[in-house]
Amino acid sequence: MKKIAVLTSGGDSPGMNAAIRAVVRSAVFHDVEVCGVFQGYQGLVDGDFKKLHVRSVAKILGRGGTILKSARCDEFRTVEGRAKAFSKLKDQNIEGLVVIGGNGTFTGAMKLFEEHAFPVIGIPGTIDNDLAGTDNTIGFDTATNTVVEAVDKIRDTADSHNRLFFVEVMGRDNGFIALRAGIATGAIAVMSRETNLSDDDLVQVLAAGQRSKKSSSIVIVAEGCEYGGAYELAKKVKSKTDLYDIRITVLGHLQRGGAPTCADRVLASRLGVEAVEALINGKTNCMIGIVNDELRLTSFVDAIENKVHSLDDEVRIARILSI
Numbered sequence: 178m179k180k181i182a183v184l185t186s187g188g189d190s191p192g193m194n195a196a197i198r199a200v201v202r203s204a205v206f207h208d209v210e211v212c213g214v215f216q217g218y219q220g221l222v223d224g225d226f227k228k229l230h231v232r233s234v235a236k237i238l239g240r241g242g243t244i245l246k247s248a249r250c251d252e253f254r255t256v257e258g259r260a261k262a263f264s265k266l267k268d269q270n271i272e273g274l275v276v277i278g279g280n281g282t283f284t285g286a287m288k289l290f291e292e293h294a295f296p297v298i299g300i301p302g303t304i305d306n307d308l309a310g311t312d313n314t315i316g317f318d319t320a321t322n323t324v325v326e327a328v329d330k331i332r333d334t335a336d337s338h339n340r341l342f343f344v345e346v347m348g349r350d351n352g353f354i355a356l357r358a359g360i361a362t363g364a365i366a367v368m369s370r371e372t373n374l375s376d377d378d379l380v381q382v383l384a385a386g387q388r389s390k391k392s393s394s395i396v397i398v399a400e401g402c403e404y405g406g407a408y409e410l411a412k413k414v415k416s417k418t419d420l421y422d423i424r425i426t427v428l429g430h431l432q433r434g435g436a437p438t439c440a441d442r443v444l445a446s447r448l449g450v451e452a453v454e455a456l457i458n459g460k461t462n463c464m465i466g467i468v469n470d471e472l473r474l475t476s477f478v479d480a481i482e483n484k485v486h487s488l489d490d491e492v493r494i495a496r497i498l499s500i
C-alpha cells in the first residue's frame with residue numbers, strides 16, 4: 178500500500194485530532210503517503226483531499242474538534258454517491274481509507290467496501306461509547322469528565338439554595354455518560370434506558386432523600402431516556418409533588434468540545450497507529466478497538482449491531498450509593 182486517506186465523520190469528539198495525528202505519523206513511518214479528506218464523506222464525494230505531512234499534524238494532539246472537519250452527507254448514503262467517492266479515491270491512487278467516527282460512519286464505510294471492495298478500517302470516535310468491540314470510544318472519557326466538572330459546579334449552587342436539579346446529558350442510544358457521571362457526582366438518581374426508573378419511582382427516591390435530610394439533589398437525565406429529556410421529566414415530577422424547588426440544566430454540545438483527556442489522547446494514539454498497520458496488513462471492513470487492554474478488530478457489522486458491554490454494574494452501584 179503506497180497511499181491512504183483519512184477522514185472524520187458524524188458528530189465530532191475530543192481526541193479525533195490525536196487519532197488523525199497518529200494515522201498520519203504512523204503512515205509516514207511505514208513509508209505510506211497520506212491524504213486528509215475534508216468534511217467527512219462529503220469531501221470524499223467532492224474530492225476534497227489534501228496531502229498531509231508529519232508537520233501538518235503538529236500541535237493538534239491536545240486540541241478538541243477535528244482539523245479535517247466533519248459533516249453528515251446525504252449523497253454518500255446513496256449508491257451513486259458512493260460510486261462517485263470511489264472514483265475520486267481511484268483518481269488520486271488512494272488504496273486504503275481510515276474513517277474516524279461512530280455507527281453512521283461505519284455504516285457508510287461498510288457499504289463502500291461491499292460495493293467497491295475498497296479497503297477501509299474504522300477508528301471509534303464518538304462521545305456516546307455506543308460501539309461493540311471496544312471498551313471505550315475516543316472522546317467518551319473527555320465528555321464524561323466535562324459533565325462531572327459541570328455537575329460539580331451545579332452542585333455548589335444547588336446546595337446553597339437547597340434545590341433539586343435535573344441535568345440532561347448526551348447519549349442518544351445509551352446511558353454511558355449519564356451513569357458514569359451520575360456515580361462520579363453522587364447523583365440521587367440517573368434516568369436512562371438502563372436504570373429503567375419510572376417518574377413515580379423517581380418521586381419516591383426523592384422523597385426518601387428528603388426524609389434522610391438531603392439538602393440538595395442532582396438527577397442526571399440521559400437525552401435518550403424514555404421521558405424525552407430533562408424538561409419533560411421535571412414537568413412530570415412537578416405535576417406529582419410541589420415539595421421541591423426545581424431547576425433544569427441541559428449541558429448540550431459543550432460535552433463534545435474541549436481538550437481531550439490523557440486517556441483519550443493515548444487511546445486515539447494507539448488506535449491510530451494500529452489502524453494504519455491493520456490496513457497495510459490487508460485488514461478491511463472492520464473497526465479497531467481495545468478490549469481489556471488488548472487490541473481487537475471487530476467487523477463493522479458487529480461493531481454497529483452487537484450489544485455494547487453491559488452497564489448493569491454501574492446501575493447497581495449508582496443505586497446503592499445514592500441512598
Ligand code: F6P
Binds near residue numbers: 303347349350
Ligand atoms: O456525538 C453523538 C451525539 O453527541 C449524541 O449523543 C447526540 O444526540 C448527537 O450527537 C447530537 O449531534 P448533532 O447535534 O451533531 O446532530
